[in-house]
Amino acid sequence: MADSPNLTGRLKRLKDQPGAPSPWTVRNMNRGLVRHWVGASGSLSARLAGVGGLYSVKVLNQGLQKLRWDEARALGLPRGASCRPGYVREVLLCIAGVAVVFARSVTAHAPSLGPWRSVRGLGTRPLADVLFNRVGMARTPMAFAKFKPASVAHRHVARAWQLGTGTELAVRALPARRSVFMHQGAPLLVMEVFAGEAAPWFIS
Numbered sequence: 001m002a003d004s005p006n007l008t009g010r011l012k013r014l015k016d017q018p019g020a021p022s023p024w025t026v027r028n029m030n031r032g033l034v035r036h037w038v039g040a041s042g043s044l045s046a047r048l049a050g051v052g053g054l055y056s057v058k059v060l061n062q063g064l065q066k067l068r069w070d071e072a073r074a075l076g077l078p079r080g081a082s083c084r085p086g087y088v089r090e091v092l093l094c095i096a097g098v099a100v101v102f103a104r105s106v107t108a109h110a111p112s113l114g115p116w117r118s119v120r121g122l123g124t125r126p127l128a129d130v131l132f133n134r135v136g137m138a139r140t141p142m143a144f145a146k147f148k149p150a151s152v153a154h155r156h157v158a159r160a161w162q163l164g165t166g167t168e169l170a171v172r173a174l175p176a177r178r179s180v181f182m183h184q185g186a187p188l189l190v191m192e193v194f195a196g197e198a199a200p201w202f203i204s
Helices: 005-014 032-039 044-049 069-074 117-121 153-164
Strands: 055-066 084-095 098-108 143-147 174-183 186-193
Touching: 032 174, 044 084, 044 098, 055 153, 084 117, 084 153, 098 153, 098 174, 117 143, 143 153, 153 174
Parallel strands: none
Antiparallel strands: 055 084, 084 098, 098 186, 143 174, 174 186
């Protein structure tokens, strides 16, 4: 017996509510070059810059936004923190002008005025300039996911991709990773989605 449209819609919304199963896992389940790129430690910006072609950052969105419940949880914020705004920066990482990665960094509002205030003034410089060139920076182990087309995360990346590139997202199951960087006791969550069809992990 098929689910009714209303029931299907409710089930999809439930998957994105607090307490729902998380898409994130400690296992990198990708294969081939995608697995290598997604699981690599160190600066992704540095790796992309080493591919060849001019590396650049295109800022899509930056400022105060409501945190997602899973982001608030990853940041170790108290229950209900997702109802309050945090500081969000969304960018496209590009090689020779072609977008290959969607990246989203998130922290609570207060740290964006304190330990993470440098994020506010990055402009088109890569976040890696802050994350990998500062003394006393710590990073949690990476978590991995694959965003399916029906997920809220996939739809969000697709909208951002359309906005930033003027083209539709071609990759259906999006490989993604995230980790938390700690600076002076304040967390910053960084998510990177390997969304570009013309990217070294798909065409090499």
